[in-house]
Amino acid sequence: MKTPEFQGTHLWERLHWAKENLDKVQSDIRVVYEDPEDMDNPAKILVPDPNWMACALQGGILPPVEVYWELAKDEAQPDFEKHTRGYLLHNTKPIEAMTEEQAIEYLIQKDIPQRVWRTWDEGNKPKMIICRTHQLPEHRQWRNAWQITDDIELAA
Amino acid sequence: MAFGNLKFDTLTTSDSKNTSTEKSVDTSYIYNGIPKAWNNINMTGTAAVRDSFNLSGFTDNGTGDFTVTVVSAMSDINYAHLEGAGQANTSQIAVMQQRNDHAPTTTSIRYQICYDDGDIYDAIFASISIIGESA
Numbered sequence: 001m002k003t004p005e006f007q008g009t010h011l012w013e014r015l016h017w018a019k020e021n022l023d024k025v026q027s028d029i030r031v032v033y034e035d036p037e038d039m040d041n042p043a044k045i046l047v048p049d050p051n052w053m054a055c056a057l058q059g060g061i062l063p064p065v066e067v068y069w070e071l072a073k074d075e076a077q078p079d080f081e082k083h084t085r086g087y088l089l090h091n092t093k094p095i096e097a098m099t100e101e102q103a104i105e106y107l108i109q110k111d112i113p114q115r116v117w118r119t120w121d122e123g124n125k126p127k128m129i130i131c132r133t134h135q136l137p138e139h140r141q142w143r144n145a146w147q148i149t150d151d152i153e154l155a156a
Numbered sequence: 157m158a159f160g161n162l163k164f165d166t167l168t169t170s171d172s173k174n175t176s177t178e179k180s181v182d183t184s185y186i187y188n189g190i191p192k193a194w195n196n197i198n199m200t201g202t203a204a205v206r207d208s209f210n211l212s213g214f215t216d217n218g219t220g221d222f223t224v225t226v227v228s229a230m231s232d233i234n235y236a237h238l239e240g241a242g243q244a245n246t247s248q249i250a251v252m253q254q255r256n257d258h259a260p261t262t263t264s265i266r267y268q269i270c271y272d273d274g275d276i277y278d279a280i281f282a283s284i285s286i287i288g289e290s291a
Contacts, residue, residue, distance in 0.1 A: 010228070010290070011227065011228040012192065012210060012228040012290050015209065015210050015227060015228060019209055024207070026204065030202075041217065041218060042217075042218045044215050044216065044217050044218075045203065045215065045216040046213060046214075046215050046216075047197075047203055047204060047205065047213050047214050047215070047216060048212070048213045049195070049205050049208050049211050049212050049213040049214070050205055050207075050208070051207070051208050051209065051211075052208075052211065052212040052213060052227060055227075062227070068229075068263065071229055071262070071263075071291070072261075072263075075261060075262060081232060082231050082232040083229065083231050083232070083262060083291040086229065086231065086290070086291030089228060089229060089291060107212060107213060110212060110225070111212060111213060111215065111225045111264070112215075133202045136202060138201070138202075139201065140199075140200065140201070140219065140278055143218055143219045143278070144218045144219050146218075
């Protein structure tokens, strides 16, 4: 199915179109990461949303990830009350179709703190790995003890 | 089949004969009042999303602790949210709440699920709904 020309259409309305017209895509890719500002807590796991993944693979719906960085900059200002540049989400040219791997890269840059993914391979051990669900422990009995090097194998 | 768009500012009932008065609602009130994002997730086993709208995923922060992330951002951080978590054990009540030690943003909010005695747990059914103004 061809994506309508969506530049200038509110992103929320585009997602409605996707919900009605696209099948969910359940990815078995997970991103495991440790936040250097939260080292006392267990490794976190980013789980992609199946409806979002369908949008990413379809193309022409989601804004470039840089739009979220711009909005985050606005939100980080001490006098921030309300977004005044929400139009960036709706008016910026949507990105083309991505592969599943490219979509995960986008999601990392959208939903994981930059302090993690910009320096993921610096230090004594990686702060972040991309893996498949079968590489994670099968049960959550010791979930709050999960760390990257101890419990989760590196992706091949 | 698509029938195009209907554009109007106000909806008014036609039952004044029964109620002695017409009742009206502004369509922007309807738009702002409906949920802007929702999901239903399984926190057990390999945590996953069953279904959702306007969310890019969630981060499993640990037992009974997760953050959802929004695609079409909210305009500010003062949005409302509803949440619920299921538990088959009738002897304990499941509580799901926003973690107020982690401030929400216009694209993310963090939740915690626990029993009424305070023990944190992973719910088979956990769902959230976000209501407010879109950016």
